[in-house]
Amino acid sequence: MEAQDLLKKVRKIEIHSRGLSNNIFAGQYHSAFKGRGMAFSEVRAYQYGDDVRDIDWNVTARMNSPYVKVYEEERELTVMLLIDVSASLDFGTRMQTKRDKATEIAATLAFSAIQNNDKIGVVFFSDKIEKYIPPKKGRKHILYIIHEMLDFHPESKRTDISCALQFLYSAVKHRCTAFILSDFYYRGDYEKQMIVCCKKHDVVAIQLYDQFARELPDVGLIKICDAETSHEMYIDTSDKKLRQAHRQYWQERRASLDRLFSKTNTDNISIATNEDYVKSLIQLFKLRS
Structure with missing residues (x-):
């Protein structure tokens, strides 16, 4: 992305996110998170x-x-954004990719945090810690975060949520509110790390997904590619049994996440790339108030 185009996109996200945090989320953020510390x-x-x-x-x-x-x-909280930068976040079949949606949500949360005099930090993770931005305050700090979210190029394509949780537990000494923004496409086991992390920190999970991950459209023969392994194959989406199996796979994955979040008492929401995330965040904030 050219520097001038990048600056325009950063500015556009800032205007939109600051407007939301000032006009919609100001009081709700405070009641949802400040009261927990x-x-x-x-x-x-x-x-x-x-x-x-x-x-x-x-x-x-x-x-x-x-x-x-x-x-x-506590008058001042530390807010951490754990942002999945694995290759699967680059997928999107409508206006936005999952990464685009994650960037907007993260920016809105960041501006809500500094409006409430909180520090904000970021962990970019794939199957390793790609980048750590220590918590700070101020508009300049948030603009740097947005810039990095838009222009960051991870070294790895794969995902390992457990490494992000382990890093959060060891790097942030005092209790914080941590948002995990991911599609949660990770087949490994991270339940133990989640349980340990939730005992120390206030963890909130935000699942980002494309609508085709939940419901496969009937569009005939298509080539699909696993973004994290680069494995390619052709599938016939006109096959009703295939679409039913795909739907069942999504439901089983979601049920597995629900069990994990319930066991660890983790507040969570799911947001599709074609959905208005404002309503979902308001729902989350009201749930916690």
Whole structure:
């Protein structure tokens, strides 16, 4: 992409994303995420009705009477975007690819974060950590992130979600809110990494998909290619059994993700490349409020 065209695209995404974060998501972001970060403030004497789980047993032992920990909302959060940059994200049969959609959503989340005085960082991952942008504040930082999302060229085509989760756990020391933006086309097992990561961080999953991944159209004989392995083959989409098998495969994949997200208590949404992601984000924010 030429430098001038890239700058125009960055500017276009900035205008659109800032408008959404200012006019639509400002209050909803705060209620959905700021309330989840609680920091220890002080201890005070136990009062009737206090949650016994908040009792500070060390202070209670010293004072010979029960004391509870008091928490207050953290005024500043760290937001991490874990962005899948594997080759499968370059697929799209309508106006946008999955990567285009991920870029817009990530930019909107980033502007919502800095509007609430939060730091924003990014991890680009394939089957390895391709690039890490440490959390910072400010418009200049977000424009750099958008620029990288538009013009980044990963070294690997494949996906490994477990490596991204492991990196997040080790690189970000304090609790953060982490958004995973991926199509989740990964056949490996990452349940253990997800469980461990969710105990430390507030993890939100955003699945991006093309509508043809869910429902194969009847368009006759076509050549398909696995973007991550470069394997090519011809399939006859007029075959009803083939389309049914494809639909069943999608449903099984989605059911598997639902089980994982339910087990790890991970909030999640699925967004198609031809859908308005604003409605989906509003739904997510309301779910968490």
